Amino acid sequence: MLARNAEALYWIGRYVERADDTARILDVALHQLLEDSSVDPDQASRVLLRVLGIEAPKQELNVWSLTDVVAYSTDNRGGSSIVAAITAARENAKSAREVTSSEIWECLNTTYNALGERQRSAKRLGPHGFLSFIESRAAMFAGLADSTLSRDDGYRFMLLGRAIERVDMTVRLLLSRVGDSASSPAWVTLLRSAGAHDTYLRTYRGVLDASRVVEFMLLDRLFPRSVYYSLRLAEDNLDELVHSPQSRIGATAEAQRLLGRARSELEFVQPGVLLESLESRLAGLQKTCSDVGEALALQYFHVTPWVAWSDAGAGLVSRQGDA
Incomplete structure (x- = not known):
């Protein structure tokens, strides 16, 4: 492509x-x-x-x-x-x-x-x-x-963009609530803004608590707008794009490494301590989204400039032009 x-x-x-x-x-x-x-x-x-x-x-x-x-x-x-x-x-x-x-x-x-x-x-x-x-x-x-x-590379790139943007927007929503009390009605506003209110109530049997809201929006494996689910979706689509067997040592590309690290840090975190380091964790996820975008641009979107060689008498001179 x-x-x-x-x-x-x-x-x-x-x-x-x-x-x-x-x-x-x-x-x-x-x-x-x-x-x-x-x-x-x-x-x-x-x-x-x-x-x-x-x-x-x-x-x-x-x-x-x-x-x-x-x-x-x-x-x-x-x-x-x-x-x-x-x-x-x-x-x-x-x-x-x-x-x-x-x-x-x-x-x-x-x-x-x-x-x-x-x-x-x-x-x-x-x-x-x-x-x-x-x-x-x-x-x-x-x-x-x-x-x-078709489930080809084009479809994967579109889903990849959707998933990364969804992570970024969910993180922004959570950042806006850092410092709010556990009983603040703003947590209901957050759930409604993410289209998650009804699903959250069914998941937790109607119990509204700040720690559970954060847990749901960050870690839920089934809700499509949670950060974990979106990171997993982005990671799976990027794996499909690479079209190569897994490396024996680490990830094969920078974007894969960044997504895998962010996903694994969420996957194995203790849910009860999410509120204690919420702001720094969210800031890290936001930076990950930015870094993944830059890594994808370097890996897939930036065209290598063409190089023309000419004999200037004294030696070969390299001229680079825009692709």
Whole structure:
């Protein structure tokens, strides 16, 4: 597979997951701001922007200005807003049409073309409809990817991007709750933001406790949005991409080593001590996501510059040009 196509598919997976997770998080946050008058809108909005890695504006924030920044901003640096993420996913799909299905392209293109109308409607009726639209289109995209793509390298790159982005977003959510009391209602907000509330209640028989919430979001082996599950998914897809037998000594690639180390550290940690070192553990996972992205770029996406040799009389001179 061409490096540019592999990179495009990887970032399609990341951007669609980012749009989906951002819509979920923003929807829950807006409901909390509207329903709880004791919450300071400006402070809560700045906490949310910090979680999402978006630079906060200088003016005071409220429900509407927060939605403008997180949902509708067209600043495409890093695809931080929902509109920017969908736009970036569509542009990557446009550049890799030969390795995506027509159904996936139509899904992303239709979603992109509907953003303007949905945004205008949301400004009249409220943002919930816009955010629900993004969540449903992301679910449609995931279903189409699973049902129309061959399980080849392209599919693996897309799943790899989705899994790494999901780890990063879940870690950001948990970082926002570091220092909260064990009985804080913010833990319920966290579960709802991750789409994990109902599953958590069924798993722990309705008992809500901060240590169990952290345990569930970090270590659960069955919930698809837990950090452990996503790391395992990323690791399995990367193993499929390598297409080589396991090395007798260690991992065969840097990205494999990083994912395997992060997964094993979670796999064998004692659940009861998670809250004691939560911030440092989450910071380490966030750095792992960044390092894995860089390692994948070096291993698969960066093209080696071409080298031309010429006889300059005194010897051979190497000229390097951009690939």
